[in-house]
Amino acid sequence: MQRSFLHRVVKFGVEDLNAFITVLRSRVWRVELQRRGASKKTSAAVATLGRPPIVPRSAGFLLCGVFPVVKAWSPWVKKKKGGEKEDEDNKNQTTSRSNNSSSSPLRLVDKKDKQLRVDIAQADEWFESGNTANYEKAFDILMLHLEKREPEVLWRLGRLTYEKSKVAQTKDEKRQRIEEAYDLVFKSMTIDEKNFAVHKWMAILLNELSTFKGIKDQLLTSVNVKRHMLRAVELNPEDATSIYLLGVWCYSVADIPWYQRKVAETLFAKPPECQFEEAYKHFLRAEYTQPGFYSMNLLMLAKSCVKTGDMEKAEQYLWKLQKVKVKTQDDFMAKKEGKQLREKLFKAGNNYSTTGESAEQEKT
Template structure:
């Protein structure tokens, strides 16, 4: 019981504590509302893009019908670049592949045999046989829309890496954490710093374990994320690295839909290169990247078959491949399917942040 002399101070402390508690409640309420707003905004973006592409396909179909009524002169069909260059940036399409990467798809199973640490306890005092549970908790945090949660995950992973410096299950998650945090900032120096750290960590993981699909996958993602920070020649070189490591990841994990989506995005971009861009690639490398829309479509169709959810962004890319080959009727069918998806793309389905919570302005694998 406070003395009369201290009663005023005691009362003031109680009032301040009550105000602080109310402030924390209001802050948490505001944060949750902001998260819901981000998800709704991304769903609206995808719906708007699908509607836009549908309108343009309808126009192309009308034009095609009009041409069929006229005398035939030339069967030279030009690509409709205005249709292919829709409102979605390369980064948004690319990061939706990242989106599928969640515990919902069981990409993060960790067995006790894979733990490399010589000591019995982690930095936080957990026994080694609890490390798999810790990593599952971190996976949930990495799929959060909260920057605070992402930073918390990064700190936990850095702490674990001191006890398990050669554990690749920790290292590739560290790379993922750096990538996810970088996607929540427009500060180029901040972004470049996190991407560089992630690539350095994944390079170490590759040297330790070459047969881990997640290591190859996240190395490819991080390499693809640094395109705006390097020269033209380095971007083309990164394109080769991206393709090499996605291929390696698919060989190790052929049923991962995100990997097929990533390869489809790469092939789609390469297929759309202009002639002078191909000349630049050929001048710098003896084997410049080469792919067709048919190649891209094959990977998108594989992703569609493997995904156990409504992969809206993948359906949109299938429609774009159909448009590129003037198959407008099937393009409309795929756009209708995309429109009817109740879920957003893989990113929203997995409840991750990255570019769905915040539309990124960066190009993730614009290699040329």
């Protein structure tokens, strides 16, 4: 073992020593999981393994974020209609399926690794359940493949690490988890830049990291965040979540207060611009692409309608939102904010239109 260790260090070089140590840790963890069973909870898995090797952040990306926090996560999209020809890079790729029979092509380095495909499918099923205990099981099973450095594994580990940040007890712990998630997704992007899910999560995590920085840093990175969103939509125009993120970006830019616009004018020759109408179009397109995919999209549709003065549509979206079954923390928060908005705008004596309930009845 000692000779093998020294041989690997010499082979990879001193700069890759941390990477080799990470591989050793993951192998030890794999043996332990096999002994205990991969379904055991591993709340300290990230701390135990250490952060995976990453490309330095100075390599072409500004580490900031933009505006309100984005909470979307679903990587699933519907199959293309009419047997459209797939992109050359997606040919012969395997497919991972979610509970609702939607699919997204797996871009594996080792296309012959059948066990990896099975484990990814299982991890995705656990993730889609919205159960935090299942998140731990999904994390465990993906950790078995960490040393393979598969982009599809790395960004999924990043996604799960981000979920861990939502239950962090302190601000420092939350930031550490988000940074770990970013590192995993960034590494995935350096291996496979053409994976739409990687760009989607780069946008989400850059945005999340921005909450720990000032307005200036947020504005400076807004260009990078939007670039990742556009790239995600370009690579997969049928992914509702990526389209939703574009809508959030546009809504946020349109909603920038005057004092932040003054800061933007000092940083950009031409500050980012967008209108609420454009944001609404993105949210509407996302909903059309995958109806009911995300409760927050219904909330943003309603808020966009309020901004543009279309109270009748706003009330209908808010009514639909209240019918959503709560499965995740985001569902709870969306319904809570939606209820508050509905009570504020459509309380007794301030009815802009027929109620959302009656509108639904008219449709049926």
